[in-house]
Amino acid sequence: MSAPSPDDELVARARTGDRGAFEELLRGHDRRVRGLAFRLVTDRSAMDEVTHAAYLEAHRGLDRLRPGRDFGDWLYRIAYNSCVDWLRRTDGRANPPPAASGGSASEVVRAALAALPVNQRAAVVLVDAEGFEPRHAAKVLGVAPRTLASRLDRARAALHRVIGEELT
Amino acid sequence: MTGAPESPEPDPVMQTALQRLPVPDHGAAFWSDLAAALDAEPERLVEPALAPGPVSAAARPTEVVPRLPTAGSTPDDPASRRLIPEELRSRANAALAAIAVTAMLLVLVAGVLLLRAHSGGV
Numbered sequence: 001m002s003a004p005s006p007d008d009e010l011v012a013r014a015r016t017g018d019r020g021a022f023e024e025l026l027r028g029h030d031r032r033v034r035g036l037a038f039r040l041v042t043d044r045s046a047m048d049e050v051t052h053a054a055y056l057e058a059h060r061g062l063d064r065l066r067p068g069r070d071f072g073d074w075l076y077r078i079a080y081n082s083c084v085d086w087l088r089r090t091d092g093r094a095n096p097p098p099a100a101s102g103g104s105a106s107e108v109v110r111a112a113l114a115a116l117p118v119n120q121r122a123a124v125v126l127v128d129a130e131g132f133e134p135r136h137a138a139k140v141l142g143v144a145p146r147t148l149a150s151r152l153d154r155a156r157a158a159l160h161r162v163i164g165e166e167l168t
Numbered sequence: 169m170t171g172a173p174e175s176p177e178p179d180p181v182m183q184t185a186l187q188r189l190p191v192p193d194h195g196a197a198f199w200s201d202l203a204a205a206l207d208a209e210p211e212r213l214v215e216p217a218l219a220p221g222p223v224s225a226a227a228r229p230t231e232v233v234p235r236l237p238t239a240g241s242t243p244d245d246p247a248s249r250r251l252i253p254e255e256l257r258s259r260a261n262a263a264l265a266a267i268a269v270t271a272m273l274l275v276l277v278a279g280v281l282l283l284r285a286h287s288g289g290v
Contacts, residue, residue, distance in 0.1 A: 019206060026202075031191075038191045048195050056205055109189040127176070129186035134176055149176050156179055163185045 007071040015062055022062070026055055029072045032130055033079045039125040040083040042114045046090075054082040076140045080122055087118055112162040120155035123148055128156075 007028070013021035033054065038047040058078050065074055113121055119141075126137035127148075138148035 017211065022206075023199075023203075030194075034194070035191045039186070039189065044192045045195070047192070048198050051194070052198065052202055052205070055202055056209070059206060059209060105188040106190065109185055113186075113189070124182060125186070128179055128182035129189075152176055156182055159182060159185065163181075 005070060011062070011065065011071050022059060025071060026058075026075075029075050032072070033075060035130050036076060036122070036125055037079055037083055039113055039129055040080070040118060040121055041086055042110050046086060050082040050086045051079065053086075054079040057082065073136075073140050076126075077142065080141060083122075084118055109163060112159050115162070116155050116158055120151045120158070123151040124155035124159065127152055 007025060010021045010025045010028075014025060030051075033051055034047060037050050037054075038044065041047055041050055054075070058075055061078070065071065113125070116124070122141055123137060126132040126140060127134055132140065134148055134152065135145050138145045141148065143151075
């Protein structure tokens with residue numbers, strides 16, 4: 001049995017309707033959620049939109065979080081789903097990133113990420129940008145470790161091609 | 169085909185490159201907008217599992233990662249979650265009832281035929 005996480009007490013309080021506890025939970029994970037969301041939707045206002053939707057959805061679904069399950073992992077999964085839904089709705093074209101060639105370093109990376117399929121983007125963002133262990137990232141995304149590894153492999157290869165040419 | 173290893177090593181080049189894309193903070197109104205949206209949500213009920221006493225299997229929470237509503241559905245509208253739309257439901261019920269009656273008649277006829285065959289054979 002895993003040791004109780006500091007979030008467990010906050011989750012229990014939030015389930016009873018304690019809004020302060022819920023907001024504390026969100027703020028505790030917000031940096032990583034933003035990191036995932038921004039690098040998936042590659043736009044600040046879209047990041048706010050998907051994060052807002054994910055936090056509301058987490059509030060609605062809090063009672064369905066299995067006891068002992070990590071709140072953060074659950075929240076990242078909801079945020080990932082929110083990003084996928086947003087990309088599907090907008091066809092990923094609502095905020096086209098600038099062309100990779102000739103841009104600043106951040107624009108090059110942004111465009112290179114935006115060119116990846118979203119599942120590969122999520123894999124490389126969780127592992128290489130957010131520092132998740134690959135097995136942990138697989139768990140967050142709800143895929144087998146081998147699937148995650150394969151997506152990561154393809155994403156890195158594609159990014160190396162673009163980023164290697166532009167930034168080195 | 170060898171495929172990717174299950175536990176890939178960290179890639180320092182990727183890590184450095186992705187750090188070049190700084191993550192912005194939320195817009196100024198993000199948290200106040202979220203608080204207003206949470207205020208507009210229905211009041212939370214106390215989780216039954218937190219109440220003292222045994223928890224029945226039916227009351228045990230099951231873990232579900234909520235899916236966000238897709239375009240065209242309204243999150244709080246129970247009608248959007250129904251499998252059969254309201255306008256089709258009465259027709260669907262009538263069809264099911266007709267199938268059930270037909271099945272009962274078939275069983276009855278088969279039973280009578282079997283009985284007759286049985287008594288005729290003795």
